[in-house]
Amino acid sequence: MARGKYRIVHYLNQFFAQIGGEEKANTPPLIKEGAVGPGIPLQQVLGEEGEIVATVFCGDNYFAENIETARAQVVEYVSSYTPDVFVAGPAFAAGRYGIACADSCSAVREKLGIPVVTAMYQENPALDIYRKDAYIIPTAGSVLGMKDAIPKMAALVRKLGLGQTVGTPEEEGYFPRGIRVNQFVDQTGAERAVDMLLSKLKGEPFQTEYLMPTFERIPPSPAIKDLASTTIALVTSGGIVPLGNPDRIEAASASKFAEYNIAGIDDLTADAYQTCHGGYDPTYANEDPDRVLPLDAMRILEKSGTIGRLHDLYYITVGNATSVANAQKFGRDIAERLKATDVGGVILTST
């Protein structure tokens, strides 16, 4: 079957779209048919197989100051041209422009599900924020790098436009997005391990297959001065849920958390609560769910006046093979909900 040209929409700022400099930085998003500015050499390199069908552009200040509106407008414009690929920039070291390019890419990918490419300098602040969301090609720090950037962007746009498999960052020249993808290789893990160890022992170069992540260390909050008048909440990753697991929290790799009301309950019993956690033998937690979510002990502390009050809701997820990214998201959401109440302290229980 003969295949038509793949369609591209390109994003630029006011400067590269040639409508003006800083004085036009407040221009809201607009769209125009065909290639403009850097899109012209990009189209030349792409040749006959692909076509830049439209260029959407926006003032850098407008995008930065109205990010939600601008983003939505960009997506709408892009969508109307039904492209196969979206490309933005290059933004070089320009911070606002970098954010606009990368944020547009991120939104287009999320809403329209098409591949997205942008390009910028390694120290552009947008890189770290959006590196997971787009293929970002490295460029020089200034517009002098345009000549080098265009063919690199074109090569990746072409691959994506033709639906070809994109290789590793080393092969394709984009910044690593930090996305882990499984693949089968020729050697077994054991063979690779022994080879790697021999190289390391000989002082020869070797390539680790997983670079150690840097962990975010959370400093403990200052001690609570007046516990007797503080409301305390319970939050657990140990999986204690009402019997039957009504919200179907997964036994592993949790995709959600839940909140349940415990007002008026003094003790968690086996006929009303259970664990849904798949990482440990549930026998003892099911026998007495207070072992994981210590409601009974909290009521004693509440009655004796040691704490002011126990919060009426508790939060639960399962911390078993749950990705750190999901755990961070749950943590932020739960913290926001708690901050909207009078809760002054939280007891976190894990298993």
Add this chain to the structure above:
Amino acid sequence: MRLELGIIRVSDVQFGRETMVKNGTLYVNKDELIALALQDERLSEADVELARPGEEVRIIPVKDVIEPRVKVNGSGELFPGMVGKMGTVGSGRTNVLKGAAVVSVGRIIGFQEGIIDMAGPAAQYSPFSQTNNVALVLQPVEGLPKQAHEEAVRFAGLRAAVYLGKAGKEVDPDEVETYELSPVSDATLPRVAYVYTLLSEGLLHDTYLYGTDAKRPLPTLIHPNEVMDGAIVSGNCVSACDKHTTYHHLNNPVIKELYRRHGRDLNFVGIITTNLNVTLADKERASDYASKLVKLIAAEGAIITEEGFGNPDTDLMMLCKKIEEYGIKTVLITDEYAGRDGASQSLADAVPNADAVVSVGNANEVITLPPLKRVIGELKSAEVIAGGFVGSLTSGGGLNVEIQTIMGSTCQLGLGNLTARGY
């Protein structure tokens, strides 16, 4: 210590009147095998089903996989301290029914049991799609506590492997492999140790070393032949992808690879087994002691393998740090939990010393599995096993699951060819 493994190649399994191996086919007397399983009063029902490579069969939920073997001569019995009498194993002749496996199946015990598909896209992720499987489907008596249920199933599997293995006692092997850790004369070859962590968190996450619960002993030295001859037995209901089944212990690929290169590229100086317990004091004690043993045997390099994930990541990192601090180079084998989109960081702990890591894949990656013609066990457990989720089971009997659910898919002994790369 010299061990001969007499390899009897098994390319088919059939039911038969007599349990025997003939012309590469393992014949199984079903009634005898069922009666053997039901010797344990804690089990109420037992059935035996067969599954061969390439057949459209799905086995779920799988607990353990065991290779049938028999001691022909030499000290000790198979699985000493468990179903065999106590005695040091690792020397003499052991015959192996290579290509056959006992697979224990039946009502779910915990959450962390797995899937073996003999055909379709999951097959390439599991070594057990390539074995001729004798599936023991076991049901516990009503009200049996989970720990007793796990133990009954574990012992039934081991007894079945011993029973089937006996069929190979008088058979001439197709090949004999000899393992002896002979002294290395070339002093320039690097001295390499293997640090073998065994899951021992308790609560259905246990491993047995000569019948001893691995959480109790301090890290210790063991000869590779002992491991290859049944000294280590799995008692694990950890996620299917990265638990070491008893089959994995018997066929540990790190031991095989170190043996293969012993005297040529390296000097394999021994194995230190250590545990993966839950308290901080236990972790400090075990990693202190294991690293000290690595130093005591004057190793210059060490391979460290993990079992399980999350909590054991900390043990892996402590071992790495402490062994590296003795000036001994390390390589770690671990899998990753990078989320279904692959975008999360992959481990629960990390140290900068861990600069040489073999990744055996992201266990969270989701795979779509078509329905298969026959199911051994219970398909409905797919939504509750670790790596399954609401909606895992599609209406036609297909599955949408993380590869975490597939037996041995991210084996941290490095048996498979899977890895994860950064994109």
